[in-house]
Amino acid sequence: MLDGAEGKTRAVGGIVRDSLMGRLRPDTDIDMATELLPVTVMQRAKAAGIAAYPTGIDHGTVTLKLNETSVEVTTLRRDVETDGRHAQVAFGTDWREDAERRDFTMNALYAGPDGRLFDPLGGAGDAINGRVRFIGEASQRIAEDGLRVYRFFRFSASHGGQRFDPDGLSACRAASTRLDHLSAERVGSEMMRMLGIPKVAVTLGVMSEIGLLPLERETLEALVRYETLGGQSAPTRLAILGGSDLDNWQVSWRLSKAITEKARRIADAASLVADEKVALGVYRFREDAIEGLAAAASQDGWPRERLMETARELGRLPNPDLPVSGKDLIARGLKAGPDLGVTLARLEALWVDSAFDLTKEELLAAALET
Numbered sequence: 001m002l003d004g005a006e007g008k009t010r011a012v013g014g015i016v017r018d019s020l021m022g023r024l025r026p027d028t029d030i031d032m033a034t035e036l037l038p039v040t041v042m043q044r045a046k047a048a049g050i051a052a053y054p055t056g057i058d059h060g061t062v063t064l065k066l067n068e069t070s071v072e073v074t075t076l077r078r079d080v081e082t083d084g085r086h087a088q089v090a091f092g093t094d095w096r097e098d099a100e101r102r103d104f105t106m107n108a109l110y111a112g113p114d115g116r117l118f119d120p121l122g123g124a125g126d127a128i129n130g131r132v133r134f135i136g137e138a139s140q141r142i143a144e145d146g147l148r149v150y151r152f153f154r155f156s157a158s159h160g161g162q163r164f165d166p167d168g169l170s171a172c173r174a175a176s177t178r179l180d181h182l183s184a185e186r187v188g189s190e191m192m193r194m195l196g197i198p199k200v201a202v203t204l205g206v207m208s209e210i211g212l213l214p215l216e217r218e219t220l221e222a223l224v225r226y227e228t229l230g231g232q233s234a235p236t237r238l239a240i241l242g243g244s245d246l247d248n249w250q251v252s253w254r255l256s257k258a259i260t261e262k263a264r265r266i267a268d269a270a271s272l273v274a275d276e277k278v279a280l281g282v283y284r285f286r287e288d289a290i291e292g293l294a295a296a297a298s299q300d301g302w303p304r305e306r307l308m309e310t311a312r313e314l315g316r317l318p319n320p321d322l323p324v325s326g327k328d329l330i331a332r333g334l335k336a337g338p339d340l341g342v343t344l345a346r347l348e349a350l351w352v353d354s355a356f357d358l359t360k361e362e363l364l365a366a367a368l369e370t
């Protein structure tokens with residue numbers, strides 16, 4: 001669709017790297033680079049009946065929607081000047097220049113429409129060997145954009161087996177105290193992507209050691225144990241990391257309300273489970289209770305037997321139904337209507353707070369007290 005005499009278009013970044021490494025995920029976002037100007041991309045897409053949005057037109061990015069997949073098409077560009085946060089760019093037609101302004105050699109791989117690999121910086125070998133290497137001089141690339149420090153750790157965890165390229169690591173270490181000015185959102189987004197990587201605890205430990213993450217030793221140990229138990233959920237890791245301080249993390253990483261709420265539910269379920277109030281945890285937090293169990297076991301370093309026993313208990317527990325229904329209340333003389341729902345909710349809260357101890361009769365008696 002985008003192909004034509006006046007300019008090439010190629011896939012770039014994660015999709016090329018991951019297909020080369022044999023680890024393509026079905027939900028990988030697709031990035032493309034093109035010689036075409038953004039207006040031409042918009043026109044071509046519209047002519048082909050594809051929805052196109054100028055999502056970052058100043059930076060030359062147009063987003064195409066193909067069924068469920070979105071494809072970001074960015075015109076080749078080069079940096080004109082940068083203040084370490086925002087780059088000024090100009091459009092160009094030089095593929096090597098486009099490659100050189102990317103972050104790591106493994107991220108500067110392209111594939112043309114015929115599937116042919118274009119690898120101007122030798123990134124294919126690094127991808128295959130899991131080497132996360134900065135393009136050019138690491139400290140200079142970090143001075144241009146400090147977020148690359150976080151990306152270095154993220155890719156070293158996801159694509160480098162948590163081995164760190166020595167040059168990259170020392171440049172990150174040197175820069176770690178000078179990253180305060182970074183946008184909280186960009187850092188938060190990298191961090192949340194990082195927290196979803198299956199094996200990441202060693203990396204978080206290194207980040208903490210060089211002063212990038214304020215992690216207590218116990219927190220780090222909990223994160224290691226969580227991984228040993230096979231856990232790999234980002235919100236659970238956030239719950240372990242944030243503990244009772246989730247609000248602060250939400251602010252300092254500008255996290256979405258949804259993700260913070262999920263972590264909070266897991267943290268709350270974890271404290272109930274740790275207090276042996278497993279049934280209550282299941283009732284209140286439903287599907288989050290199992291993650292709460294994993295978090296509690298990781299935080300408190302449970303012996304295996306306790307974990308197994310609690311997991312069995314959790315699996316056996318039905319989600320109890322409130323022993324009182326609207327019909328019961330009407331039979332006792334309450335009127336049908338919205339007030340009935342309010343009363344039922346009040347009874348449910350009482351019942352949960354009693355750890356399901358109140359009987360039907362006791363609940364009905366409570367219903368009549370107003």
Ligand code: ATP
Pocket residue numbers: 012013014015028029031101102103104107108145147148151
């Ligand atoms: P993932 O599979 O995690 O999405 P990705 O390589 O596609 O990996 P993205 O964050 O989607 O990573 O970025 C797409 C591409 O854009 C990267 O492969 C890289 O070439 C380039 N890129 C992204 N962020 C930066 C940055 N801060 N500095 C330089 N290049 C970057």
Ligand code: MG
Pocket residue numbers: 013014015029030031
């Ligand atoms: Mg991507």
